[in-house]
Amino acid sequence: MTAATVTQSAQPKERATLGEFFLRAPAVGPALALVVAVAVFSIATDTFLNLDNLSLVVQQSLVVGTLALGQTLIILTSGIDLSNAAAMVLGTLLMAKLLVGGVTGIFALLLGIIATALLSTVTGALVTRIKLPPFIVTLGMLTMLTATAKLVAGGQGVQIDDGLLTWLGTRRYLFGGIPVTYGMTLALLMFLGMWYALTKTAWGKHVYAVGNAPESARLSGIKVNRTVLSVYVVAGVIFGIAAWQALGRVPNADPNAYQLGNLDSITAVVLGGTSLFGGRGSVLGTMLGALVVAVLRSGLTQLGVDALYQDVATGALVIAAVVVDRLARRQR
Amino acid sequence: MRQRGLTARATAVAVAVLVTAGACTVQRHWGGGSSAGSGSKAKVGLVTKTDTNPYFVELRNSASAAAKAQGADFSALAGQFDGDNDGQVRAIENLMQQGATTILITPSSSTGVLDAIKRARESGVLVLALDTATEPADAVDATFATDNFEAGRQQGAYVKAALAGTAPKFFMVDGTAGSTVDTQRHGGFLKGMGLTDASPEIKGKTPANGDQSLAQQGTENLLQRTTDINSMYTMNEPMGRGAAAALQARGLTGQVVVGSIDGGCEGVQNVKSGELAATVMQFPKKMAEQGVTAAVEYAKSGKKPQGFVDTGSVVITDKPVPGLKSQNSAWGLQNCWGGQ
Numbered sequence: 001m002t003a004a005t006v007t008q009s010a011q012p013k014e015r016a017t018l019g020e021f022f023l024r025a026p027a028v029g030p031a032l033a034l035v036v037a038v039a040v041f042s043i044a045t046d047t048f049l050n051l052d053n054l055s056l057v058v059q060q061s062l063v064v065g066t067l068a069l070g071q072t073l074i075i076l077t078s079g080i081d082l083s084n085a086a087a088m089v090l091g092t093l094l095m096a097k098l099l100v101g102g103v104t105g106i107f108a109l110l111l112g113i114i115a116t117a118l119l120s121t122v123t124g125a126l127v128t129r130i131k132l133p134p135f136i137v138t139l140g141m142l143t144m145l146t147a148t149a150k151l152v153a154g155g156q157g158v159q160i161d162d163g164l165l166t167w168l169g170t171r172r173y174l175f176g177g178i179p180v181t182y183g184m185t186l187a188l189l190m191f192l193g194m195w196y197a198l199t200k201t202a203w204g205k206h207v208y209a210v211g212n213a214p215e216s217a218r219l220s221g222i223k224v225n226r227t228v229l230s231v232y233v234v235a236g237v238i239f240g241i242a243a244w245q246a247l248g249r250v251p252n253a254d255p256n257a258y259q260l261g262n263l264d265s266i267t268a269v270v271l272g273g274t275s276l277f278g279g280r281g282s283v284l285g286t287m288l289g290a291l292v293v294a295v296l297r298s299g300l301t302q303l304g305v306d307a308l309y310q311d312v313a314t315g316a317l318v319i320a321a322v323v324v325d326r327l328a329r330r331q332r
Numbered sequence: 333m334r335q336r337g338l339t340a341r342a343t344a345v346a347v348a349v350l351v352t353a354g355a356c357t358v359q360r361h362w363g364g365g366s367s368a369g370s371g372s373k374a375k376v377g378l379v380t381k382t383d384t385n386p387y388f389v390e391l392r393n394s395a396s397a398a399a400k401a402q403g404a405d406f407s408a409l410a411g412q413f414d415g416d417n418d419g420q421v422r423a424i425e426n427l428m429q430q431g432a433t434t435i436l437i438t439p440s441s442s443t444g445v446l447d448a449i450k451r452a453r454e455s456g457v458l459v460l461a462l463d464t465a466t467e468p469a470d471a472v473d474a475t476f477a478t479d480n481f482e483a484g485r486q487q488g489a490y491v492k493a494a495l496a497g498t499a500p501k502f503f504m505v506d507g508t509a510g511s512t513v514d515t516q517r518h519g520g521f522l523k524g525m526g527l528t529d530a531s532p533e534i535k536g537k538t539p540a541n542g543d544q545s546l547a548q549q550g551t552e553n554l555l556q557r558t559t560d561i562n563s564m565y566t567m568n569e570p571m572g573r574g575a576a577a578a579l580q581a582r583g584l585t586g587q588v589v590v591g592s593i594d595g596g597c598e599g600v601q602n603v604k605s606g607e608l609a610a611t612v613m614q615f616p617k618k619m620a621e622q623g624v625t626a627a628v629e630y631a632k633s634g635k636k637p638q639g640f641v642d643t644g645s646v647v648i649t650d651k652p653v654p655g656l657k658s659q660n661s662a663w664g665l666q667n668c669w670g671g672q
Binding site: 052 | 431
């Protein structure tokens with residue numbers, strides 16, 4: 001309850017300038033970018049605006065979007081995770097290796113998720129107990145996990161053909177004419193769950209509070225360390241689910257895959273309007289941010305724009321998002 | 333204050349519009365809608381491992397030129413890094429979305445994108461592997477590639493002959509551990525030398541991921557162990573250059589027979605200047621041209637090519653050895669990667 005008062009009083013209800021608007025609803029920027037991008041591509045190409053393609057774009061954003069969901073939680077506590085994609089890749093390899101080794105799909109999946117959760121818990125413990133900067137801990141983790149994934153794989157990808165493990169990508173149904181995969185459904189449920197947890201529960205308010213001002217959060221009775229640690233645990237579970245999503249997309253666990261996944265997830269979070277300094281942002285913004293990247297990639301590809309120019313565009317957009325964040329903050 | 337907020341929003345919108353509409357168009361000449369097998373226009377999509385490696389740039393440019401010459405539409409996409417299966421799957425999906433009749437792909441890993449290839453083939457797209465075979469090989473309609481085992485065997489046979497009876501003592505600089513191409517070339521080299529992985533003639537091995545600086549580092553480290561070697565296997569030319577630099581620093585240039593594979597113009601130049609004793613040239617231009625020709629034929633008649641089509645490999649050296657066919661570096665410079 002105390003935490004609720006803290007966050008509420010941090011935002012005085014005065015006249016709302018546009019800047020205030022952006023501050024209160026950081027998802028407005030990415031929503032706008034998304035609408036503009038979809039509109040532009042729909043006009044510029046005759047292949048972009050159809051239900052199959054829109055469904056594809058969402059499917060293409062799922063892995064990074066799920067990684068970014070966990071990343072959002074960590075960044076909200078003013079941390080950062082450079083090792084999330086590496087943990088995910090290791091997760092896919094564990095699941096695939098267990099499966100090939102004769103373990104049933106459901107256990108392979110659960111053990112994989114438990115593994116990524118444990119790894120993230122270790123990171124969280126190092127951050128909260130020994131007070132190491134998250135950047136450094138996860139940098140070390142990144143190196144270790146990448147190498148471990150290669151060791152586990154023995155230099156070779158693991159091909160799988162299991163109903164449950166590839167289910168998220170292969171099973172689909174029609175919803176109002178739109179092809180929807182189970183992976184899309186799961187992502188939506190995760191988003192709703194996380195939105196509820198962050199905005200409607202005491203835990204969520206604590207997460208924002210410790211990211212905003214850890215000292216005042218501590219003074220108002222929040223167990224800061226425990227909250228931050230819980231964030232890493234939850235994020236670890238999400239990275240395990242991202243591994244499941246990845247196997248749904250590509251049913252082949254490859255130690256060389258998703259080398260840029262960590263940075264892509266940070267890109268989605270930043271485009272989503274979440275502040276890298278913690279305490280401000282939303283999972284809605286992150287989902288939109290991930291979609292903006294996928295829409296840009298798909299649309300620019302269909303326009304025939306070289307992938308390197310696409311990277312230039314994405315990078316420019318990230319900087320623009322931070323500029324908007326800064327300008328909005330200056331209003332206060 | 334209000335002004336500022338507006339500026340911020342205007343900036344965001346302007347940037348979004350600029351980046352979406354303003355970027356330039358590269359490598360795409362796509363026409364109107366058509367379908368395969370009905371005497372219609374071929375729409376050829378190429379998916380390479382990355383679009384920054386010169387080898388894949390050559391492959392892309394050759395395919396683009398061949399498509400233009402044969403009146404086919406062409407579009408090239410790529411993964412972001414070697415191993416980017418997700419990026420290649422995305423590329424396949426986008427090409428299907430655009431109505432490609434044929435997809436030419438150099439798979440990032442031999443098994444990573446089989447699922448997407450299967451979906452493409454099921455929807456009537458002809459899928460041809462270039463450069464790298466899939467596992468199983470019949471996951472695609474046909475493969476146009478170098479026989480990498482044979483290329484490795486030729487490198488081994490050259491090195492063995494160049495030693496002229498001296499007992500071999502050598503290092504092996506490998507590519508990405510476990511990758512198909514790496515395994516084939518490595519095995520082929522040993523076959524050409526008449527040895528196996530357990531042979532004591534191998535004085536050290538290092539994986540270098542195809543990277544020049546890693547190869548240099550790895551060779552330097554191996555040379556710390558022993559400098560008593562007379563030959564080297566390198567899996568490609570950038571790694572050959574790295575190994576040569578390490579040898580030079582030790583004053584061993586000229587005493588060690590360094591073999592390599594690729595046939596890029598820079599690699600041939602290294603043969604000419606003596607850093608590499610020999611390289612085995614492969615022909616990406618042929619792969620691209622034959623792939624595009626098959627795509628055009630498929631669009632015209634619905635006829636699909638089948639199986640493994642070897643695009644050949646040739647030893648390039650200025651010190652030919654008896655019993656092994658080779659070409660000199662002058663020929664190599666004229667024909668690097670299939671001709672200028």
